[in-house]
Amino acid sequence: MSIPLLETRALSRHYPGGVRALDEVDLRIGKGEFVAIVGRSGSGKSTFLNIVGGLDAPSGGSVSIHGRMLDYSDRRALIAFRRQMVGFVFQQFNLIPSLTASENVEYPLLFNYRPPAERQEKARQLLAMVGLGDRASHYPGQLSGGEQQRVAIARALVADSPLILADEPTGNLDSQTSEGIFSLLQRLNRERQVTLLVVTHERELASYADRTVEMRDGRVVA
């Protein structure tokens, strides 16, 4: 098998008091794959996503992207990793309320030192792609939950990161809207060849993914 986009080896995360949120997780995800991680609440799905995304550090094991091991002790390298390699989609949408949809989408590029004109054009294209071309100047408070999550997906794509991490992206949405979001994610995966790692506790939605990984008690069980 060629070098995977993402590979974790014996990835562990222990918390004081002996809690093992992650327990030696080995996982390989190829470029362009759409992988759903399912499992009950507390199974370690979000912890796994946070560590893979460079937001949290593991207690043991390693994470490699394109065969290069991520150094969690190097803060600069972690920041650069978050800027260029990953895009996040959160359950709570996590848009900045004082920024318009367009400005929220271009927000990550502000930290990538991209010129405003380029950022605005990119945001415009991505909003059109997620079906919100006419909502660019709306503030998050003026958008529905599904629309806010679409804006968040556009934001995750704006830096052309090869890996998109989505943590319960439909956790706050009704079933019809959730279908729409997963359908959008699937389309993006196919059209843009972006690698998707999506955490969900809904198995029906996981069926949109190419592969499903089940976690239980901090371990991959299937």
Added chain:
Amino acid sequence: MNSRLAEFFQLAVRQLFRRKFRVILTIAGIAIGVAALVGTVALGEGIRTQAVDAIRTQSDLTLIEALPGAQGNILQLVTPTRAAAAGALPGVKASAPVVRGTFATRGQTYVQVVGVPADGLEDVLHPTYLRGSGFLSGSNEVVLGAALGEKLQRYEGVRIGDPLILIRRSYDAQGRPFDEETTVIPVGVMEERGDAFDQVLLMDLDLAIGLGEGESGYSGLLIRAEGPDRVFSVAEGVRGIGLSPRGSFEQIEAVNRMMDMVVIFLGIFAGLSLLVGGLMIASTMITSVYERTREIGIAMAVGASEGDVMEMILAECAVLGFIGGMAGDLLGVLFATVLNALGGPFLASRFGDAFAGLLDTEIALVTWPQLTAGLLLAVGLSLLAGLYPAWKASRLNPVEAIRSGR
């Protein structure tokens, strides 16, 4: 300024706009502090300027008298060498040595006599005459100061051209006193100058020396500086050659020293209110960071570095400080304007003629350096106040920050 920083400032303005009421209160705190500082300094500067102007107009500022000085325990006499050195100092227009002595008239009026060369009288003292004119070199003619002239005329009937007998008391080898009389002719009475020369009798230097004055060297050296702006450097030069400069400039130095103290003292109190404004900014920003914990976590998740987060928070502080500083400057100018419009008439009406001069003058003087300093101080203090909240924000754990729900 790079465009990214400019965008941080734009974001800062929008973030502040979200919390209008709290921000307005904070800005008011800073503005009041800056206004108090600008107003205090303006008042101090106004009083200082008035006092200095009064000294300048009422006295002969560019006239300096160099007297024997002391270096350690050694008296530095006004020797011809030092007189020449002082005369050659940069900024000196003219100089003339003087000798001083005390005489009495037959009417028992004590007279301070100053011997000065005839050309020195004109070049250095620039006298204008109420009556008569200056004395001739080598003559026994004398010129009277305004106050002395009036006194001698009123009590002894001395007029221009009338002989005046001066009595000098000396002591013989056995210590017995004896009086020597000299007749001089007053040929001029100077107009009032507002300084010590109003009380003296001026005569030719050689005549004074002939009367026994200046046996141990010159009493002093009169120096005319080229202009008011050169006075202080000339005085410094005089000190440099071991002599002690005296003149109206000392009053200005004293006023400046006193006003420096007053302004510093008042400035400390005004600065305290500015400090309170700074604390308000710190409080506002700490609350803001607390309320926006999740937003800061999101920024970190999408690629903001610790430095970016600090810059964003400090940009908000700078905006607060800038707006507060501008508002404070405006308030300060308003305060000075009101004070200048109402303060003079109020003082004049309450305290009478002594303050009548304030009717058409500026009690408070606002200058651009004061306003600039007020603004810079507000921005600097705001940045300082924002350092801790900014640092705290930059140290947030992104995962916990996003989970915080705030």
